Amino acid sequence: MAAKEYDVLIIGSGHSGGMAANVLTKKNLSCLMLNAGPVVDLEKDRSVKAAHELPFRGLGEPGRNPHIVIGNEFNANQWVDEREVPYTTETNARYDWVRVRLVGGRSLFWARQCFRLSDYEFKAKDHDGFGDNWPIDLAELTPYYDRVDSIFKVVGRKENLPQFPDGKFIDIQEGPESKATKDITSAAKDRGIAVSRMRFAQGEGGLASSVNLLLPEAAASGFLDIVPNAIVREITVDKNTGKANGAHFVDRHSKREVHVKARAVVLAAGTLESTRLLLNSGIANSSGVMGHYLIDQLYGCKVVASLPEARNGKVKPGMIGGGMFIPRFRNLKKGEKNNFLRGYSLPLGSGGGADPRMFREYGPELQKKLDEYRGSCVQGGLYGEVLPRFENHVRINKEVKDAWGIPVLHIHAKYGENELNMAKDAANTQEELYKAAGFEILYKSDKLFAPGYSIHELGTCRMGDNPKTSVLNKYNQSHDIKNLFVVDGAAFVTGGWQNPTLTISALSMRASEYLAEQMRMKNI
Amino acid sequence: MKSAGVAPALLLPAEVLAQRATGARSAPAIPKLEVTSPDAAGETVHRFFNEARFTALRRLGELFQPKVGNAPGATEAGAPEFLDFLIGASPADRKKLYNNGLDALNAAAQKKYRKNFAATTAEEADAVIRPLLATWDYEPPADPVIRFVSEAHQDLRNATVNSREYAEAGAASASRRRAGNTGLYFNPIP
Numbered sequence: 001m002a003a004k005e006y007d008v009l010i011i012g013s014g015h016s017g018g019m020a021a022n023v024l025t026k027k028n029l030s031c032l033m034l035n036a037g038p039v040v041d042l043e044k045d046r047s048v049k050a051a052h053e054l055p056f057r058g059l060g061e062p063g064r065n066p067h068i069v070i071g072n073e074f075n076a077n078q079w080v081d082e083r084e085v086p087y088t089t090e091t092n093a094r095y096d097w098v099r100v101r102l103v104g105g106r107s108l109f110w111a112r113q114c115f116r117l118s119d120y121e122f123k124a125k126d127h128d129g130f131g132d133n134w135p136i137d138l139a140e141l142t143p144y145y146d147r148v149d150s151i152f153k154v155v156g157r158k159e160n161l162p163q164f165p166d167g168k169f170i171d172i173q174e175g176p177e178s179k180a181t182k183d184i185t186s187a188a189k190d191r192g193i194a195v196s197r198m199r200f201a202q203g204e205g206g207l208a209s210s211v212n213l214l215l216p217e218a219a220a221s222g223f224l225d226i227v228p229n230a231i232v233r234e235i236t237v238d239k240n241t242g243k244a245n246g247a248h249f250v251d252r253h254s255k256r257e258v259h260v261k262a263r264a265v266v267l268a269a270g271t272l273e274s275t276r277l278l279l280n281s282g283i284a285n286s287s288g289v290m291g292h293y294l295i296d297q298l299y300g301c302k303v304v305a306s307l308p309e310a311r312n313g314k315v316k317p318g319m320i321g322g323g324m325f326i327p328r329f330r331n332l333k334k335g336e337k338n339n340f341l342r343g344y345s346l347p348l349g350s351g352g353g354a355d356p357r358m359f360r361e362y363g364p365e366l367q368k369k370l371d372e373y374r375g376s377c378v379q380g381g382l383y384g385e386v387l388p389r390f391e392n393h394v395r396i397n398k399e400v401k402d403a404w405g406i407p408v409l410h411i412h413a414k415y416g417e418n419e420l421n422m423a424k425d426a427a428n429t430q431e432e433l434y435k436a437a438g439f440e441i442l443y444k445s446d447k448l449f450a451p452g453y454s455i456h457e458l459g460t461c462r463m464g465d466n467p468k469t470s471v472l473n474k475y476n477q478s479h480d481i482k483n484l485f486v487v488d489g490a491a492f493v494t495g496g497w498q499n500p501t502l503t504i505s506a507l508s509m510r511a512s513e514y515l516a517e518q519m520r521m522k523n524i
Numbered sequence: 525m526k527s528a529g530v531a532p533a534l535l536l537p538a539e540v541l542a543q544r545a546t547g548a549r550s551a552p553a554i555p556k557l558e559v560t561s562p563d564a565a566g567e568t569v570h571r572f573f574n575e576a577r578f579t580a581l582r583r584l585g586e587l588f589q590p591k592v593g594n595a596p597g598a599t600e601a602g603a604p605e606f607l608d609f610l611i612g613a614s615p616a617d618r619k620k621l622y623n624n625g626l627d628a629l630n631a632a633a634q635k636k637y638r639k640n641f642a643a644t645t646a647e648e649a650d651a652v653i654r655p656l657l658a659t660w661d662y663e664p665p666a667d668p669v670i671r672f673v674s675e676a677h678q679d680l681r682n683a684t685v686n687s688r689e690y691a692e693a694g695a696a697s698a699s700r701r702r703a704g705n706t707g708l709y710f711n712p713i714p
Contacts, residue, residue: 046709049709
């Protein structure tokens with residue numbers, strides 16, 4: 001039986017793959033989407049349970065998901081099982097790679113924070129001389145950001161700050177600010193630091209996933225076939241034309257191998273899975289930089305402070321409560337002197353209590369402390385930029401294979417002095433602001449979480465104008481194979497401090513429209 | 525005996541074939557049977573830690589998570605027995621952390637008071653434990669004994685508040701504040 005040839009093969013179904021399907025089917029292009037895991041029904045496949053009803057009393061199955069810090073026994077089944085799909089790292093160089101293979105991918109579970117990159121990120125080299133610029137700028141991506149904002153229903157407050165570009169926000173009624181947040185905002189303002197509110201996707205019913213915002217429309221068009229449980233092993237290339245012509249996938253259950261054909265291939269498997277597939281396929285790497293410039297975002301650096309007059313149950317209405325968001329404020333002026341490049345943002349929350357781990361106490365004394373501090377605390381972390389460095393990279397480890405016989409990734413990622421200095425600055429800044437607002441520091445740590453923890457791994461197939469130093473052009477199109485596109489986070493040149501989902505979605509929209517136009521013009 | 529080439533349908537019982545012939549497709553109704561949990565029916569048997577280590581862990585549980593009011597403590601919640609099972613099923617590095625950590629508590633108690641940690645008074649135990657308490661968030665300190673105390677503290681606390689006993693006591697309390705942990709459980713992926 002001759003296999004059908006699709007116009008476009010899309011590998012992956014998260015925000016980037018969902019956006020590609022949404023755009024391409026609107027152009028009447030027949031699309032096949034392959035996804036490594038099954039379709040789930042969030043209503044039927046989840047139920048409220050008590051921890052004691054679980055096999056391991058909620059403490060988790062030993063040895064499962066050791067790198068998923070946010071994982072627990074309740075959500076263990078939503079993540080990729082590391083025993084099935086392992087990866088390797090350098091000795092003593094931890095990397096927390098968090099993956100989801102369900103249809104919809106990580107878009108099912110993301111925190112929905114929506115920030116645009118600014119030209120401080122797109123043109124970072126122009127600003128501080130380090131690394132490389134993107135081949136695009138904010139103005140070029142703005143129309144796509146606007147459209148993604150509308151799809152996601154992004155909520156935010158306009159600030160008119162160049163490092164924190166405003167979006168096409170939907171209106172919501174903001175609650176009144178508490179005295180504590182006003183005091184922190186005032187302390188920040190005295191230091192030239194702007195305080196804003198979190199920006200996030202409202203989506204539908206609290207879900208802003210490809211499965212509810214992007215894929216339904218594509219599926220209804222009649223131009224999209226979705227094959228779940230299809231683990232792609234290799235992208236195939238026509239020896240005569242040098243163009244991608246489809247892919248081999250392995251059925252997750254039976255391990256039967258299947259080949260599918262397409263006129264173009266869009267890779268959207270999630271940054272490192274996309275790169276792993278390209279490296280395993282041995283294609284599109286004439287530059288030699290594929291796998292390099294792995295970046296993510298700095299998380300960690302926890303500071304907790306308490307408002308003395310709010311302790312021991314003395315919290316009064318309006319005294320404390322509410323969130324704040326401090327966008328990047330360091331290294332915005334040329335020549336500004338800090339012991340690190342780039343910058344970070346601070347997400348802050350107030351009105352909560354303290355974690356038991358913040359006290360050197362146990363038993364009744366610990367409980368007394370927890371009761372004393374309940375409702376009196378402000379705490380924050382950081383979202384920081386990681387410098388793109390050639391030496392942070394992934395490569396194939398042929399010695400280790402996953403449950404389907406596919407060689408795994410070896411990940412080499414380490415933070416350097418720039419990241420460590422940035423974390424110290426973030427901790428000191430928080431301490432200064434909290435103290436100035438009348439809080440007392442309860443806990444302060446400038447330690448960083450391991451690379452990968454942010455679940456914002458980026459780069460490894462970066463875009464650029466020069467085919468010798470980049471894998472993709474400015475349309476996410478392979479320099480080497482013109483009908484091959486990588487539309488997920490692998491294309492990033494710099495990561496910034498911003499949650500990358502909005503940018504990934506906007507880039508995928510733009511790349512998919514470009515692909516459709518090139519196909520219409522018979523250039524592909 | 526199943527012979528090669530026989531279609532599976534021919535092997536079905538006659539009543540199933542008859543049901544299909546009449547078009548009846550619904551599955552037979554099975555009355556819902558009430559079941560009970562292992563914890564409600566019995567106690568976990570401890571078999572991983574030796575006696576000196578297990579009694580040290582139980583003493584640690586009494587100190588870290590004692591019974592308060594109607595809320596069961598680690599002992600009443602069977603937390604040490606549960607951790608004996610959990611650590612026994614864990615990777616080698618976690619087993620080593622616990623074994624060496626419990627040995628260190630016994631060694632410190634022997635050195636100071638010539639008795640095992642399990643036999644220490646509250647005051648004596650505090651003198652052993654307090655220098656080993658640390659604050660942390662993402663990852664406990666690197667020192668193996670301090671790391672053990674940090675992890676054991678968290679594990680004993682979680683094994684207690686996540687227990688059936690804790691949930692039942694909370695459900696029976698007026699405030700229901702201590703109803704135990706609940707969450708949205710994701711079923712195994714088919």
